[in-house]
Amino acid sequence: MYISMGWTTPAFLAGEKTETRRNWKDKYAKKFKIGDCVEVWDKSPCWTTHKQKPIKIGNLIVVRIYKQKINKNTFYNRSYQEGFDYMIKFDSEKVMTTKREWDIQNNYLWVLEFKKL
Numbered sequence: 616m617y618i619s620m621g622w623t624t625p626a627f628l629a630g631e632k633t634e635t636r637r638n639w640k641d642k643y644a645k646k647f648k649i650g651d652c653v654e655v656w657d658k659s660p661c662w663t664t665h666k667q668k669p670i671k672i673g674n675l676i677v678v679r680i681y682k683q684k685i686n687k688n689t690f691y692n693r694s695y696q697e698g699f700d701y702m703i704k705f706d707s708e709k710v711m712t713t714k715r716e717w718d719i720q721n722n723y724l725w726v727l728e729f730k731k732l
Contacts, residue, residue: 617654626698634696675729
């Protein structure tokens with residue numbers, strides 16, 4: 616199994632990201648088990664072109680996985696774990712776009728807590 620970090624890759628590499636929230640189908644999310652070692656990529660190996668080759672950037676261990684209702688408080692309560700406090704230095708526009716998206720959401724996302732290896 617693998618997970619891609621996308622625009623938060625710098626936070627992962629710096630050890631400043633310990634959680635990620637994803638809009639996964641339940642069936643897929645339940646494949647992740649506590650203690651699993653998961654490959655981490657900068658981009659998804661499945662959805663890139665030959666011009667944009669993905670790079671494996673490390674591994675992680677799954678610490679916890681659960682579903683969480685997203686609301687306007689989620690960003691403020693979990694921004695450090697998501698690596699947003701670190702990423703604001705590099706891409707403040709993307710961080711604020713994520714905040715706005717979370718502010719208006721009223722649905723559930725899967726949360727993967729992890730430890731970087």
